Amino acid sequence: MLLESQGISHLRHCSRIWSAFLHAPAPGRILSPIMEVIICNTYEELCRAAAREVADVLNAKPNAVLGLATGSTPLGLYQELARMYKRGELDFSHVTTFNLDEYVGLPITHPQSYYHFMHENFFKHINIPPHNIHIPSGTTTNYRAFCEWYEKRIVEVGGIDLQILGIGSDGHIGFNEPGSSLSSRTRLKTLARPTIEDNARFFDKPQDVPIYAITMGVGTIIEAKQCLLMANGKKKARAIAAAIEGPVTSMITASALQLHPETKAYLDTEAASELQMRDYYDWIQLKKPGAPRV
Numbered sequence: 001m002l003l004e005s006q007g008i009s010h011l012r013h014c015s016r017i018w019s020a021f022l023h024a025p026a027p028g029r030i031l032s033p034i035m036e037v038i039i040c041n042t043y044e045e046l047c048r049a050a051a052r053e054v055a056d057v058l059n060a061k062p063n064a065v066l067g068l069a070t071g072s073t074p075l076g077l078y079q080e081l082a083r084m085y086k087r088g089e090l091d092f093s094h095v096t097t098f099n100l101d102e103y104v105g106l107p108i109t110h111p112q113s114y115y116h117f118m119h120e121n122f123f124k125h126i127n128i129p130p131h132n133i134h135i136p137s138g139t140t141t142n143y144r145a146f147c148e149w150y151e152k153r154i155v156e157v158g159g160i161d162l163q164i165l166g167i168g169s170d171g172h173i174g175f176n177e178p179g180s181s182l183s184s185r186t187r188l189k190t191l192a193r194p195t196i197e198d199n200a201r202f203f204d205k206p207q208d209v210p211i212y213a214i215t216m217g218v219g220t221i222i223e224a225k226q227c228l229l230m231a232n233g234k235k236k237a238r239a240i241a242a243a244i245e246g247p248v249t250s251m252i253t254a255s256a257l258q259l260h261p262e263t264k265a266y267l268d269t270e271a272a273s274e275l276q277m278r279d280y281y282d283w284i285q286l287k288k289p290g291a292p293r294v
């Protein structure tokens with residue numbers, strides 16, 4: 001009986017994912033071939049362009065729900081959004097946020113906790129009400145119940161309008177490491193060695209890097225109405241090429257975004273350097289102003 005109900009709930013998850021894949025792009029948007037790829041000359045330009053995307057969402061829907069990432073990639077985006085807020089161009093007083101992930105075992109006061117990262121680098125610079133901020137708890141005593149609650153909260157607020165994403169050098173989004181099910185939900189995850197090695201630069205000693213994290217699942221992420229993938233630097237070039245132009249596979253969890261109807265990838269030239277269709281992506285952007293609206 002238990003197995004049966006777990007099977008039904010799995011099927012329900014899968015059908016939600018497929019319906020997310022199949023729903024049409026919003027009116028007024030151009031149809032893009034795979035995902036819309038926007039290549040910027042510099043990281044600063046990339047962050048300004050990504051910030052304009054966030055601003056468009058907030059201007060259209062002041063109580064929008066944002067999915068947020070941590071790490072070095074979105075830092076410039078958060079700085080730009082904070083600047084826009086200070087200039088009076090953005091208001092976060094009705095915005096709700098959900099962070100993708102958090103290390104297990106780090107208290108919120110730990111300088112490397114994602115809670116600390118988000119408050120230091122973004123939340124303390126804008127006017128978001130603290131009760132609208134959601135970050136997975138890395139110190140809960142009941143991970144399963146917490147993950148279920150997190151998923152339920154996302155649904156209660158109407159789903160995520162715009163999900164910001166970075167990408168790991170192994171192609172992960174959130175902490176959905178290679179091999180993660182493309183229908184996975186928020187859950188506890190063991191980090192892969194390359195991720196632990198990548199993140200070691202933020203910790204005093206390699207053995208201090210947490211081995212477990214809570215992360216939204218790939219299935220959770222791709223239910224967002226829009227996704228915005230950001231990547232900069234040569235170190236991301238292979239993962240980006242695999243995610244955008246390779247097969248859709250759980251081995252590169254970012255590749256699931258190919259099936260999402262409204263994903264834009266903002267890249268700098270280094271992160272875009274292994275894309276085979278680069279000329280075509282640039283051509284699409286060049287011809288975008290004249291494209292028929294859907």
Ligand code: F6R
Nearest residue numbers: 069070071072073166167168174
């Ligand atoms: C962090 C997250 C991760 C990072 C990825 C890239 O919340 O979701 O998927 O986006 O590991 O990290 P950086 O930006 O530090 O290269």
